[in-house]
Each structure stands twice: as C-alpha cells, then as structure tokens.
Amino acid sequence: xxxxxxxxxxxxxxxxxxxxxxxxxxxxxxxxxxxxxxxxxxxxxxxxxxxxxxxxxxxxxxxxxxxxxxxxxxxxxxxxxxxxxxxxxxxxxxxxxxxxxxxxxxxxxxxxxxxxxxxxxxxxxxxxxxxxxxxxxxxxxxxxxxxxxxxxxxxxxxxxxxxxxxxxxxxxxxxxxxxxxxxxxxxxxxxxxxxxxxxxxxxxxxxxxxxxxxxxxxxxxxxxxxxxxxxxxxxxxxxxxxxxxxxxxxxxxxxxxxxxxxxxxxxxxxxxxxxxxxxxxxxxxxxxxxxxxxxxxxxxxxxxxxxxxxxxxxxxxxxxxxxxxxxxxxxxxxxxxxxxxxxxxxxxxxxxxxxxxxxxxxxxxxxxxxxxxxxxxxxxxxxxxxxxxxxxxxxxxxxxxxxxxxxxxxxxxxxxxxxxxxxxxxxxxx
Amino acid sequence: xxxxxxxxxxxxxxxxxxxxxxxxxxxxxxxxxxxxxxxxxxxxxxxxxxxxxxxxxxxxxxxxxxxxxxxxxxxxxxxxxxxxxxxxxxxxxxxxxxxxxxxxxxxxxxxxxxxxxxxxxxxxxxxxxxxxxxxxxxxxxxxxxxxxxxxxxxxxxxxxxxxxxxxxxxxxxxxxxxxxxxxxxxxxxxxxxxxxxxxxxxxxxxxxxxxxxxxxxxxxxxxxxxxxxxxxxxxxxxxxxxxxxxxxxxxxxxxxxxxxxxxx
Numbered sequence: 001x002x003x004x005x006x007x008x009x010x011x012x013x014x015x016x017x018x019x020x021x022x023x024x025x026x027x028x029x030x031x032x033x034x035x036x037x038x039x040x041x042x043x044x045x046x047x048x049x050x051x052x053x054x055x056x057x058x059x060x061x062x063x064x065x066x067x068x069x070x071x072x073x074x075x076x077x078x079x080x081x082x083x084x085x086x087x088x089x090x091x092x093x094x095x096x097x098x099x100x101x102x103x104x105x106x107x108x109x110x111x112x113x114x115x116x117x118x119x120x121x122x123x124x125x126x127x128x129x130x131x132x133x134x135x136x137x138x139x140x141x142x143x144x145x146x147x148x149x150x151x152x153x154x155x156x157x158x159x160x161x162x163x164x165x166x167x168x169x170x171x172x173x174x175x176x177x178x179x180x181x182x183x184x185x186x187x188x189x190x191x192x193x194x195x196x197x198x199x200x201x202x203x204x205x206x207x208x209x210x211x212x213x214x215x216x217x218x219x220x221x222x223x224x225x226x227x228x229x230x231x232x233x234x235x236x237x238x239x240x241x242x243x244x245x246x247x248x249x250x251x252x253x254x255x256x257x258x259x260x261x262x263x264x265x266x267x268x269x270x271x272x273x274x275x276x277x278x279x280x281x282x283x284x285x286x287x288x289x290x291x292x293x294x295x296x297x298x299x300x301x302x303x304x305x306x307x308x309x310x311x312x313x314x315x316x317x318x319x320x321x322x323x324x325x326x327x328x329x330x331x332x333x334x335x336x337x338x339x340x341x342x343x344x345x346x347x348x349x350x351x352x353x354x355x356x357x358x359x360x361x362x363x364x365x366x367x368x369x370x371x372x373x374x375x376x377x378x379x380x381x382x383x384x385x386x387x388x389x390x391x392x393x394x395x396x397x398x399x400x401x402x403x404x405x406x407x408x409x410x411x412x413x414x415x416x417x418x419x420x421x422x423x424x425x426x427x428x429x430x
Numbered sequence: 431x432x433x434x435x436x437x438x439x440x441x442x443x444x445x446x447x448x449x450x451x452x453x454x455x456x457x458x459x460x461x462x463x464x465x466x467x468x469x470x471x472x473x474x475x476x477x478x479x480x481x482x483x484x485x486x487x488x489x490x491x492x493x494x495x496x497x498x499x500x501x502x503x504x505x506x507x508x509x510x511x512x513x514x515x516x517x518x519x520x521x522x523x524x525x526x527x528x529x530x531x532x533x534x535x536x537x538x539x540x541x542x543x544x545x546x547x548x549x550x551x552x553x554x555x556x557x558x559x560x561x562x563x564x565x566x567x568x569x570x571x572x573x574x575x576x577x578x579x580x581x582x583x584x585x586x587x588x589x590x591x592x593x594x595x596x597x598x599x600x601x602x603x604x605x606x607x608x609x610x611x612x613x614x615x616x617x618x619x620x621x622x623x624x625x626x627x628x629x630x631x632x633x634x635x636x637x638x639x640x641x642x643x644x645x646x647x648x649x650x651x652x653x654x655x656x657x658x659x660x661x662x663x664x665x666x667x668x669x670x671x672x673x674x675x676x677x678x679x680x681x682x683x684x685x686x687x688x689x690x691x692x693x694x
Contacts (some may be wrong), residue, residue, distance in 0.1 A: 020448060021443060045526040065525045129476065147458070256547050
C-alpha cells in the first residue's frame with residue numbers, strides 16, 4: 001500500500017524589501033506544485049468608501065496617503081480625474097510642471113527599487129544596509145538618484161512624500177526660475193549615473209524559468225511622446241480603448257487569501273509596469289534611451305517579468321532627459337502663474353496615468369462640491385494575478401530544491417514587479 | 431544606553447502607506463548612524479528580519495487594522511524597552527480612521543459579500559492596545575523628527591514633545607496668514623508644529639497632518655468659531671478637524687459649544 005506523502009507548504013510569511021505586507025505560500029504534493037498564493041495581509045483601508053461624501057479638496061489631500069512610494073502619482077492622477085469631472089483643463093506649462101513632479105516620483109521610486117530592493121539579491125546580501133562598505137559606488141549612486149527625485153518633488157510638490165502643493169488648478173506656489181535652472185543642471189549631472197545604472201542592470205540574470213507569453217497593458221502616451229499621462233489604454237494584443245471604458249475590459253474579483261482584489265483583462269491575468277510601457281510604447285522613446293533600447297532589445301523582452309528591472313533602468317535614463325525638456329517648455333513661458341481658479345461643478349471624470357509601477361486609474365464623481373463616487377485601481381492590484389502565475393512557474397522548476405533557494409527565487413519574482421502592497425489594499429469598489 | 435554599545439532597533443509595519451519608513455530610509459544621516467545601530471527587524475529593507483526578538487527601541491508605523499496587528503503590537507511591547515509610535519497612522523489612527531461608517535458597511539462597499547481569511551478591524555492607534563513611550567508625529571514625519579528622537583535616545587536622554595502649534599512657526603517666518611488673509615480653513619492654530627508651516631508657506635491651508643496639539647490646548651472651539659463665521663457648517667468643520675484626528679474625543683463637544691451658543 002502506498003501512502004501519500006505529507007508536505008508542509010513552503011512559506012515566506014513576510015516578503016522583505018517590498019512596499020507593504022504580503023507573503024508567499026507554495027503548497028506541494030507528490031505530483032508537484034499544487035497551489036501558489038500571494039497572501040496579502042496588509043490591512044484594508046477603504047479609501048473610496050471613506051472619501052465618498054467628503055469635500056473634494058480634502059479627499060484629494062487624502063488620496064496620496066494610499067502609498068508613499070508613489071504618492072505624487074496618486075495625487076496627480078486624482079487631481080486630473082477631479083479636473084476632468086468638473087470640466088477644467090490645465091495650461092500647457094502647468095501640465096509640463098506636473099509631468100516634472102511626476103518624474104521626480106519615477107526617479108526616486110525606480111532608484112530605490114533597483115538599488116535598495118532588487119540589487120541585494122543579486123549580490124548575495126539580505127539588504128542594502130549591509131552593502132554600504134563593499135558597494136560604496138552603487139549605494140552612492142542610489143542615494144544620489146533617489147535624493148534627486150525627492151528634491152524635484154520637494155521643489156514642485158512641497159515635499160517628497162504626500163505633496164500638498166499639487167492642487168486643483170495647478171500649484172499652491174511655484175519655485176523661482178533660478179531653482180528650475182538648477183534642477184536642469186542637476187538632472188544633466190545625473191545622466192552618467194543613470195546610464196551606469198542601465199549598464200549595471202543589463203548584466204543581471206533574467207531567470208528563464210518564468211519565460212512565457214504576457215499580455216501587457218499601458219497608457220497610450222499623449223502626443224505620441226513616451227510618458228505618463230494618456231487618455232487611452234493600450235494592450236499588447238493590439239487592442240486600444242478609452243480610459244473611461246476600463247471597466248468593460250478589466251474585471252476585479254475577491255480572492256480569499258488577499259485583502260487586495262485580483263484583476264483580469266478579458267478573462268486573463270496581465271501585467272503593467274515599466275516593461276509594459278516599454279513593450280507597448282517603445283516607438284515613442286527618444287534621445288539616449290531610444291539608443292539604449294535599440295541596442296538592448298533582446299533584454300527588454302515582453303516575455304519575462306525580470307525585464308521590468310531593466311525597463312526601470314531604461315526609464316531612469318529616459319525620464320531624466322525628458323524632465324529637462326519639460327522644464328524648458330515651462331521656462332519658455334516664464335513667469336508662470338501657479339494656479340487657475342477651478343469652478344467646482346457636478347460631473348464625473350477618469351484619469352489614467354503611468355505610476356512607477358504601471359497603470360493607475362482614478363474615477364471620481366463630484367456632486368455639490370463633494371466626492372459622490374470614487375474608484376481607484378492601482379498597478380499592484382492589476383499585477384497580482386500575473387505575479388502569482390509567475391511565482392508558480394518559478395516554484396514548478398524548483399519545488400524539490402532547497403526550500404531556502406526556492407523562497408529567495410519566489411521573492412525575487414515578486415520583487416521584479418516592484419509591488420506596492422499598501423496601494424493594492426486601499427481598496428477598490430465592486 | 432552606553433556610548434559604545436550598539437543599540438538594537440526594529441522598525442515594524444502595521445497598516446499604512448510605508449511613508450514613515452520611506453522617510454527614514456531616505457535619510458543620508460541613517461548611514462552615519464549605522465555604526466551605533468543594530469537593525470534586528472526592518473522588512474522593508476532587510477530579508478534578515480526577525481519580528482519576535484528583544485530590541486532596545488521599537489519603531490512602529492501604521493494603524494492597528496487587523497487582528498494580526500493586535501498580536502504584533504503586543505509582541506513588540508513584550509520585546510522592546512522603548513516603543514515609539516511613528517507617524518499619523520500609529521499615533522492617531524491615520525486617515526483610514528476618517529469615517530463614521532461602521533466596518534461592515536465599509537467592507538460591503540468594497541468587497542461585497544466576499545470573505546477573506548484574515549480578520550479586518552476599524553483602524554486604531556497603537557496606544558489603544560499597548561503602552562507607547564514616545565510619539566513621532568507627521569504624515570510623514572520630518573527627517574529631523576527622527577534625528578531628534580533617535581539622537582536623543584542614543585545619547586541616553588529623553589526627547590521632548592513639541593507643545594506649540596503650526597501657527598507659531600508660520601508667524602515666525604512671516605508667511606501671509608492663510609486663515610485670515612485668504613479666508614481658507616487652515617488647521618494651523620491647533621496642529622502640532624515641527625513642519626516649519628510647510629503648507630501655509632505654499633499658500634495652502636494646513637490639513638493637520640501632524641495631529642492636534644496635546645496637553646488639552648487644542649482649541650477646537652475657537653477655530654470652529656472662525657470657520658463658522660466663514661460659512662462652514664458644523665459637519666464640515668468636524669470633518670476637516672477629523673482628517674488626522676478621527677479618534678480625538680474632544681472635537682464634537684467643543685465644536686458643538688459654538689453651534690449651540692448661536693441657537694440660544
């Protein structure tokens with residue numbers, strides 16, 4: 001008589017070096033991997049339910065609190081959705097400066113993710129604090145790039161986390177022209193470092209175990225210039241649709257092991273993030289990033305989530321150059337009035353932008369100056385189903401190895417997505 | 431705490447945006463302090479983290495929003511000599527507390543009838559469940575809040591609370607008064623200082639992210655009177671004051687005083 005063997009699940013209770021609290025559970029039986037679950041245990045915060053009925057400006061101040069790693073993304077996307085709802089369009093130079101503020105978030109977030117969260121795995125460290133002596137140069141560049149991103153957000157957003165200076169109609173206050181000139185100089189000075197970062201991450205292994213077809217979703221950039229804002233979503237299957245129709249294409253559902261909902265695009269898991277932007281919108285890149293893309297296409301592939309790390313490094317190069325051009329655009333109109341009056345009317349508006357981790361959706365209704373409807377879907381909520389799939393692929397190749405090795409590899413898959421778990425549990429309406 | 435011994439610290443996360451940890455991680459000064467600190471637990475930056483081990487100083491970010499969170503703070507208290515609540519969520523329950531709707535209604539709005547295997551709770555401050563020895567305020571705290579608190583503890587002294595409002599810093603810097611000159615609902619008069627009046631400096635009214643000032647000197651009633659003269663309703667005033675002070679027991683009673691006086 002053969003007895004069925006009993007196996008304990010291989011679990012990581014708390015995935016380190018990601019934003020928020022989540023775990024991985026890999027259940028194994030005689031036939032192999034039975035089930036893989038990303039347990040999202042970060043507590044729910046009900047942001048939509050809380051803000052419905054609240055004054056619009058107060059709700060807008062609260063939304064960035066969904067996530068610190070991408071608070072500027074949340075603030076600016078919420079503000080655009082609100083402006084769309086009340087029928088207001090910002091001046092071009094204000095939009096350019098909002099883009100620069102958003103890029104500050106992109107630079108800080110990517111630098112932090114790549115150097116402090118991803119790199120330690122490849123160098124055999126448990127965390128960046130242990131690398132300080134051995135990898136002075138890398139830690140130095142990490143701090144310089146992240147400080148640059150933070151400073152851009154401080155100048156335009158009033159601080160690096162939760163930017164109160166970004167408001168309906170524009171900015172509370174704008175910096176002096178000379179500070180924007182300094183910003184340009186500092187961005188130019190960072191170019192060798194972002195390029196070094198790209199070369200460094202181009203050398204890192206992208207694990208073949210998780211190779212396979214992926215459907216990518218990204219915002220179609222306005223004006224056909226690679227960027228952050230857009231009014232259409234574009235899928236790698238060739239489909240394009242208006243942002244406000246997102247609910248017709250993307251369905252959310254509750255799974256019992258997660259405070260964050262999962263999402264499917266046309267019934268299947270999909271991916272968003274830097275690699276999805278590169279896959280869908282590479283033809284809109286320009287400058288040095290375009291050249292680097294052409295030279296490394298085979299590494300920036302659509303079929304491996306680990307390519308997301310290199311895609312972020314490519315974006316460090318792109319957005320550093322792009323910010324310089326956008327500052328020039330605003331300076332050409334100097335002096336710029338910081339803010340226009342916005343008449344608060346009833347209405348409904350949607351904004352879709354590219355947060356550091358991928359597509360971010362805000363849909364806001366406004367009635368009598370208050371939020372009457374709120375739906376927010378974050379990149380990590382979009383990614384969870386696909387992430388689980390990729391962890392499963394990794395587990396299927398390694399379930400009989402040393403469990404510690406499997407745990408590390410599973411965590412590395414998760415980290416490649418750069419998940420923002422707080423974001424994912426904010427949490428969306430049904 | 432002796433000068434040469436490495437101080438064991440842990441940075442623990444409950445339910446939050448991770449902004450307090452991010453602020454701490456973004457401090458270049460942290461690298462200078464590494465020689466004095468032994469980081470036992472900080473999942474955001476280190477895989478080699480252990481939650482259930484003794485530490486000298488425990489920093490806690492986030493509100494208690496799950497049953498697991500209750501267990502965790504109790505474990506931290508048992509293991510730590512000094513517990514520091516960090517940021518608006520840990521100290522005041524955070525913006526996730528800014529609601530009067532009951533938990534099951536919030537749950538239904540978001541998850542419908544679906545069930546999840548973990549137990550959610552209404553967000554609450556850490557001090558609801560354990561004794562907290564010191565608070566670092568802010569959403570997020572300023573870098574210098576961390577430097578001051580940890581620096582003071584590391585030299586074996588005890589950090590003071592800030593006991594004056596944002597208005598003091600704002601007046602000292604000479605910014606135009608957002609409340610009087612722009613007639614906007616600025617919470618500077620009752621919010622704890624320490625931010626150099628960052629928002630008024632940008633011409634924006636304070637939303638109170640550092641929380642109401644302590645020692646029972648947050649005059650919700652006086653400010654409510656000013657807001658009322660500007661045309662705000664009782665509900666609007668209470669909601670604004672509660673963005674970052676949802677668990678403060680004084681707000682309703684003090685605001686009501688102003689509205690009842692008028693009724694007479």
